[in-house]
Amino acid sequence: MSIILSLNNVRKNFGATEIIRGVSLDIKRGEKHAIIGPNGAGKSTLYHLISGRHNVTSGTIKFKDKEIQNKPPFEIARLGLARSFQVTNIFPRLNVFENIRCALLWSNDYRYSFWHLLGKQTELNEKAMHVLEQIGLKDKALYPSGELAYAQQRALELGIAVASDAELIMLDEPVAGMSHSEAENAVELIKRITQGKTLIMVEHDMNIVFDVADRISVLVYGELIATDEPKNIRANQKVQEAYLGEVATSA
Amino acid sequence: MGLIKKLSVWIGYLVALLVAPLFFDSILAISILNQMTIAIIFALSYNMLLGQGGMLSFGHAVYFGLGGFLAVHALILIEHETVFFSITFIPAIGGIIGLLAAVFIGSFSTRKAGTVFAMISLGIGELVASSSLIFSDFFGGEAGISGDRTFGPLFFGFDFAQNIEIYYLSAVWVFIATIFMYLFTQTPAGRMANAVRENPERAEFIGYSARKVRFISFCASGLFAGIAGGLFALNYEFITEENLNAITSGRVLLMAYIGGLGYFIGPIIGAVILTLMNSLLSNYSELWMLYLGIMFLLTVMFLPKGFAGFIMMHQTAWVKGSLKQLAVPYLITGIPALLFSTACVAIIEMSASEEEVFHYLGMELNPHSIFTWVIAIIIVVASFYATRRSLLQLANAWESANEIPDSKDSES
Amino acid sequence: MLEVFIFATLNGLVTGLLLFMLASGLTLIFSMMGVLNFAHASFYMLGAYFAFSISQYIGFWAGLIFAPLIVGVLGALVERYGLRRVHKSGHVAELVFTFGLAFLIEEIIQFVWGRDTKNYQYPDLLDFPLFTLFGQEFSAYRGFMIAISIGIFICLYRVLTKSRIGIIIQAAITHPNTVANLGHNVPLVFMGVFGVGTALAGLAGVIAGPVLTTFPGMAAVLGSIVFVIVVIGGLGSLAGAFIASLLIGLLQSYAIASDVGMADFLNLIGVSFERSHPLNDLWTLTLPQVAPILPYLLLVLVLVFRPTGLLGKREE
Ligand SMILES: Nc1ncnc2c1ncn2[C@@H]1O[C@H](COP(=O)(O)OP(=O)(O)O)[C@@H](O)[C@H]1O
Ligand SMILES: [Mg+2]
Numbered sequence: 001m002s003i004i005l006s007l008n009n010v011r012k013n014f015g016a017t018e019i020i021r022g023v024s025l026d027i028k029r030g031e032k033h034a035i036i037g038p039n040g041a042g043k044s045t046l047y048h049l050i051s052g053r054h055n056v057t058s059g060t061i062k063f064k065d066k067e068i069q070n071k072p073p074f075e076i077a078r079l080g081l082a083r084s085f086q087v088t089n090i091f092p093r094l095n096v097f098e099n100i101r102c103a104l105l106w107s108n109d110y111r112y113s114f115w116h117l118l119g120k121q122t123e124l125n126e127k128a129m130h131v132l133e134q135i136g137l138k139d140k141a142l143y144p145s146g147e148l149a150y151a152q153q154r155a156l157e158l159g160i161a162v163a164s165d166a167e168l169i170m171l172d173e174p175v176a177g178m179s180h181s182e183a184e185n186a187v188e189l190i191k192r193i194t195q196g197k198t199l200i201m202v203e204h205d206m207n208i209v210f211d212v213a214d215r216i217s218v219l220v221y222g223e224l225i226a227t228d229e230p231k232n233i234r235a236n237q238k239v240q241e242a243y244l245g246e247v248a249t250s251a
Numbered sequence: 252m253g254l255i256k257k258l259s260v261w262i263g264y265l266v267a268l269l270v271a272p273l274f275f276d277s278i279l280a281i282s283i284l285n286q287m288t289i290a291i292i293f294a295l296s297y298n299m300l301l302g303q304g305g306m307l308s309f310g311h312a313v314y315f316g317l318g319g320f321l322a323v324h325a326l327i328l329i330e331h332e333t334v335f336f337s338i339t340f341i342p343a344i345g346g347i348i349g350l351l352a353a354v355f356i357g358s359f360s361t362r363k364a365g366t367v368f369a370m371i372s373l374g375i376g377e378l379v380a381s382s383s384l385i386f387s388d389f390f391g392g393e394a395g396i397s398g399d400r401t402f403g404p405l406f407f408g409f410d411f412a413q414n415i416e417i418y419y420l421s422a423v424w425v426f427i428a429t430i431f432m433y434l435f436t437q438t439p440a441g442r443m444a445n446a447v448r449e450n451p452e453r454a455e456f457i458g459y460s461a462r463k464v465r466f467i468s469f470c471a472s473g474l475f476a477g478i479a480g481g482l483f484a485l486n487y488e489f490i491t492e493e494n495l496n497a498i499t500s501g502r503v504l505l506m507a508y509i510g511g512l513g514y515f516i517g518p519i520i521g522a523v524i525l526t527l528m529n530s531l532l533s534n535y536s537e538l539w540m541l542y543l544g545i546m547f548l549l550t551v552m553f554l555p556k557g558f559a560g561f562i563m564m565h566q567t568a569w570v571k572g573s574l575k576q577l578a579v580p581y582l583i584t585g586i587p588a589l590l591f592s593t594a595c596v597a598i599i600e601m602s603a604s605e606e607e608v609f610h611y612l613g614m615e616l617n618p619h620s621i622f623t624w625v626i627a628i629i630i631v632v633a634s635f636y637a638t639r640r641s642l643l644q645l646a647n648a649w650e651s652a653n654e655i656p657d658s659k660d661s662e663s
Numbered sequence: 664m665l666e667v668f669i670f671a672t673l674n675g676l677v678t679g680l681l682l683f684m685l686a687s688g689l690t691l692i693f694s695m696m697g698v699l700n701f702a703h704a705s706f707y708m709l710g711a712y713f714a715f716s717i718s719q720y721i722g723f724w725a726g727l728i729f730a731p732l733i734v735g736v737l738g739a740l741v742e743r744y745g746l747r748r749v750h751k752s753g754h755v756a757e758l759v760f761t762f763g764l765a766f767l768i769e770e771i772i773q774f775v776w777g778r779d780t781k782n783y784q785y786p787d788l789l790d791f792p793l794f795t796l797f798g799q800e801f802s803a804y805r806g807f808m809i810a811i812s813i814g815i816f817i818c819l820y821r822v823l824t825k826s827r828i829g830i831i832i833q834a835a836i837t838h839p840n841t842v843a844n845l846g847h848n849v850p851l852v853f854m855g856v857f858g859v860g861t862a863l864a865g866l867a868g869v870i871a872g873p874v875l876t877t878f879p880g881m882a883a884v885l886g887s888i889v890f891v892i893v894v895i896g897g898l899g900s901l902a903g904a905f906i907a908s909l910l911i912g913l914l915q916s917y918a919i920a921s922d923v924g925m926a927d928f929l930n931l932i933g934v935s936f937e938r939s940h941p942l943n944d945l946w947t948l949t950l951p952q953v954a955p956i957l958p959y960l961l962l963v964l965v966l967v968f969r970p971t972g973l974l975g976k977r978e979e
Contacts, residue, residue, distance in 0.1 A: 371963060544763060548764060
């Protein structure tokens with residue numbers, strides 16, 4: 001399998017504190033990769049570095065063999081990298097349908113067009129409705145997205161990330177705050193819509209992680225202490241001490 | 252909304268534009284209608300920035316004014332036979348100039364929205380206005396420059412000497428401009444402008460540069476403001492520094508805001524209301540600007556979504572068919588409220604009046620008699636009290652009219 | 664030459680300090696409430712008019728004390744019954760509200776006091792030359808203006824750094840969201856800050872009225888400049904506002920006092936143009952002519968190249 005994303009000794013400082021301390025990681029094309037680690041480890045920060053929200057302090061990030069570190073988010077997104085956010089990040093006063101359709105625009109080559117009328121783009125609109133169907137928000141299509149219930153907003157957040165049919169999808173705690181059954185549904189959804197794509201997912205719930213992931217990376221205090229298949233991670237001494245132990249005892 | 256329904260709105264708009272001068276055919280009325288067409292394009296162009304793109308501009312008159320100045324210069328060139336084309340295309344010249352100015356200024360001012368954008372627009376506005384006074388060869392100083400629209404080739408036999416001819420020319424321009432501005436909202440660029448207004452950061456993660464999206468809206472807005480400026484030049488045949496300074500920038504903000512930023516039709520309503528107030532009130536009272544200011548503040552405070560928002564508030568009741576339940580409660584509150592404002596205006600006018608007898612709504616009042624004042628003040632206090640008392644019943648009526656069985660209330 | 668320079672500096676100082684009296688209030692209000700108060704200069708104008716009326720009946724000194732108080736109370740009322748209501752409609756609504764307020768205050772002033780310039784004079788007590796330099800007099804009133812301004816800053820500085828309320832305000836400036844969590848009555852603090860800020864503006868109006876003339880356009884003359892200052896200085900930075908105030912004051916003063924123009928410059932590099940050249944206006948441009956637009960030029964340049972302003976940290 002080829003490598004789709006490759007981090008090489010990536011570092012990030014906020015002021016004097018180093019939050020990401022030399023992360024190197026290769027993600028294979030088509031794999032489902034989970035990143036776990038305690039709160040404050042730097043998982044979201046790592047996402048921000050990859051997706052262009054923050055600049056790296058040093059190191060390189062390659063996506064499909066192109067260096068993307070310190071590029072603006074929109075350039076990275078155009079290469080086929082889509083992400084969701086831990087804190088819901090939608091277009092609150094646009095309706096649910098518009099949220100999804102906006103997410104589809106660039107990948108469907110509309111760019112900055114002011115000569116296409118959206119109402120007439122049947123194929124685009126059908127795609128948007130299809131995404132809505134998948135995330136279970138079809139009957140809310142014309143609802144202002146800011147007024148949705150929490151779980152529905154999370155579903156929309158997910159929808160925006162996956163709509164564009166990107167090759168690499170990065171989800172940041174997609175089911176956090178959902179009830180058990182909502183989370184179950186969401187996981188099914190994630191599995192379904194990321195079929196045949198590469199997925200990176202930050203998740204705290206170990207059942208979900210072991211269910212979804214082909215490989216797992218463990219990030220602690222800005223350093224990757226292990227990257228391996230689930231069964232090896234479960235058995236890894238360092239991980240047990242640093243992370244799983246806590247969870248096991250608290251669960 | 253069905254296609255027929257949508258089309259009928261547009262046809263209604265066109266018909267209204269075309270028949271308006273048949274009903275209002277005095278010289279004053281035609282001149283007001285002319286002002287309205289200009290104001291409608293200008294206010295709609297402003298809303299492309301603020302309402303749709305989330306960019307608060309304090310310098311939108313720059314594009315209107317520059318377009319207008321170049322349009323007057325074009326008129327002069329036509330008069331001197333340096334160039335030869337029909338004056339019907341003058342607004343296009345205004346538009347091109349507005350667009351060019353917007354391309355230049357937008358290239359650095361649209362990097363950020365919010366306060367930074369607002370302040371840059373303020374600075375540019377002041378800069379251009381003051382510079383125009385310095386370069387008096389081109390801008391004509393305080394007096395401005397003037398032209399004559401009756402030169403050049405005839406357009407299907409019209410020479411546009413009459414105001415009514417200009418009105419029909421403007422009506423065509425305003426109709427076309429409105430259609431294009433509406434269509435813009437339906438394009439990817441227009442829709443992404445909404446998305447960037449809502450959440451510029453997320454827009455970047457779905458492939459769009461927020462800056463470029465803003466820039467496109469900004470240019471489109473400059474283009475239409477310039478067209479409005481060109482129409483202004485045709486209508487008045489002169490233009491001064493006031494048309495590109497903060498006064499004009501403030502006025503267009505007022506129109507868009509009072510009309511309602513959140514609705515496409517809002518600025519049209521605002522433009523109509525303000526032009527009417529501007530022309531009619533100023534005939535009746537020297538203090539009309541004072542009333543305008545008060546009305547503006549009250550709108551911001553009590554109708555944050557403007558008049559269009561106020562009308563749209565009644566959609567639920569309309570759909571439910573319970574709108575008529577509101578008629579009586581509105582009257583119960585409206586009558587004392589009207590009385591209150593009338594009496595307040597009377598007091599204000601009386602204190603400003605220096606005449607012996609003061610004519611007000613067909614009454615002859617004596618502003619020097621204590622008696623008049625006492626009566627006026629009693630009416631003010633009583634009607635204020637009555638209005639306040641009636642608000643509760645209005646609120647109750649509103650609630651019951653908008654009640655949706657088995658569903659949470661969806662106000663606004 | 665030297666005397667021109669010295670007097671330009673002194674006048675620039677007077678203007679700069681006056682501007683800072685406005686800018687400091689504006690900055691405080693912005694830092695606390697996130698509102699850029701467009702009507703700030705209108706409160707300054709109200710100060711001048713109230714002081715004028717009081718001086719007619721009682722005297723200048725009574726106006727100096729009471730006018731700012733009245734303006735401050737008015738400001739607090741505006742915050743309580745106007746701004747607070749608009750607050751929930753968002754920042755744009757707030758900005759637009761203060762914008763409309765500026766418009767309304769100007770109309771009210773014309774309604775109450777008329778359109779003409781008011782003959783607001785400074786007291787005889789201060790009507791003497793403070794000193795004479797190279798045969799030019801520097802009036803005692805200008806000295807008084809400098810003294811008052813500096814006095815106010817010392818007070819402000821002490822209140823902000825030494826008193827409890829000052830500490831709360833400072834905390835609010837650096838950490839806008841935390842003050843509410845500390846259990847302080849935030850609405851009351853807001854009202855207070857708005858009141859004090861507008862009172863400061865009123866005081867500036869009281870002392871500026873006699874020199875800069877008291878007329879209905881006086882707010883417009885200064886209004887945008889003060890805006891320019893708080894933005895150039897960096898939104899929310901008092902020190903930045905101070906530097907920018909002096910900078911703008913001096914810049915304008917020097918530009919007006921200087922006597923050079925484009926023509927001099929062109930002569931210097933050996934180019935000359937005929938009068939009839941279409942860009943004649945450009946070649947004959949002089950520095951005093953462009954003095955009024957310098958602040959705006961500076962504003963645009965600063966915002967384009969350093970959007971946070973000179974000392975600002977927050978980028979909105
Ligand atoms: N913009 C920032 N400035 C300073 N510190 C930050 C910033 N963003 C995150 N941090 C710090 O970086 C650390 C990692 O945060 P984060 O990436 O959100 O962790 P995780 O997602 O693993 O819970 C935390 O200590 C957080 O306080
Ligand atoms: Mg996180």
